Amino acid sequence: MTRHGAVFLSASVPQPGRRGFDSFDSLLVSSAVHAFVEVVLGRRLLVWGGQPAITPIIWEAARRLEVPYERCVLLYQSAFFRGHYPEANLRFNNWVEVPAVDGDLRASLVRMRARMLSDRPYEAAVFIGGMEGVIDEFDALRESAPGVRLIPLPTPGGVSRELFERAENLPREMRTRTDFTYWLYRLLDIDPSEPRLLVDAGTGDDDSRSE
Template structure:
């Protein structure tokens, strides 16, 4: 990017980017994945968005929440809330401490959504609660783009819902770390698909994603 630091830090003008990511559970996922690659990609995307004046919206899977907390803390300068985490009340009994710290540490806010039909704190047994949470998350925050990393079937569910609710907003899926996200690379902008498929230099990939979003914002395309 070009320009001075102050200009760079505000290029996204507070726009939100939805991050859908998790490290697959080997007990429920048969495909390949690189857990270290997933974490590296998540950290790279979070840094690139926050460093350019954007904000993050996520459901903060337990394997991802600590990563976003870490990046948010290193970027925090004026106690400005930078991360919005949506959680279903169905999962409140198993909420990790890292997620609760978003509010305690002034990094962001947790938005609780209703539990549906007494569904238990199990993602495979709480489809109604998850769908309700996802709909609220994507309609209330109006993210300008979405990034998909790793994950299992829920990644594709969130892609389909995002695309239905935000049909003109770009989506970017990392292929190299594996997981369900690698099936969505062809939904990414054509100019970035080769890089998203093969590159493991995640900070560079993340920077190119944010550059693409900024260009689209400048053209009024998202």
Template structure:
């Protein structure tokens, strides 16, 4: 058995009407990256992310299809500020961690959630797909708190992840490679033959 560190997922489907919109995203590509990450890593590495109404249902649906205890291998963080808008799938995850809200202050509430989320795990990598302004906020905080972790902004998903890839001069495979399964097996250094459910979690 091997000891593994967690993978952070920062993803979202850009909404042109949102204040933090940073460019069109490719919804199909965002979905494909998340599906690829789950196929590659679920049951092999713990996946940590901050709940997003368009992403959480996607992860739950895929996790249900694999014969692993996703309550053990997936950790979802949410700020209590957004509790009225939680997707119903939240209730199906066994380890949703609710962080304290700053009443009336969305940005401060998100910062508290992100700091708690990124301080409670040891990370080997972060995968960024699509998204809006929060992608860049999470990248900067992640970079501060997980200095040695791999940064993987999948530029082909568009949105803020494409901007991040350009900002950090990410390698061309993160822009050009559309076989996301092969890309993530390689960049996350996960052996396709590694059995699910056998790694020792921190």
């Protein structure tokens, strides 16, 4: 059996006054995330930073597809936010807490992303909507893992629209397309008939959630 790498999801709903807010479409962000989960869940290990607006979509999709959420999804959290984690993010033992840099939000997020993006091999990363942090994750992956396929979806807006113009080897017709499921199957090279096998998220026992 071919052993696949993980697929990283970088997605968020832009907040007022933040980069990406003026261009994003909330319905298209939601539609794109649903399409991503439909394509990936149970077929590749799905890794992301536990963004609270995205977690419920993934949880509900896992329930609908009857895929064990805790076996095919891995979240990362920065301990900077300890005590404020969304309850949904902590429902299962499928999350990793990365130590914070004392009192420094920016440095804590840099540390978390470095850990998240280096813990395992990735075969692709998908970017949907987003603010400044999505750009940071795009740049970090492009620098640290140049062989990873970077797939920003432009039509939901947010910073992923900007990143699409920086990405290489993506079809230009995607600029106006909203048939996300089709494009994700094609660009992630996943066969729609591929079974949703159980994936070991590799978190181990309770002690593996933090360091």
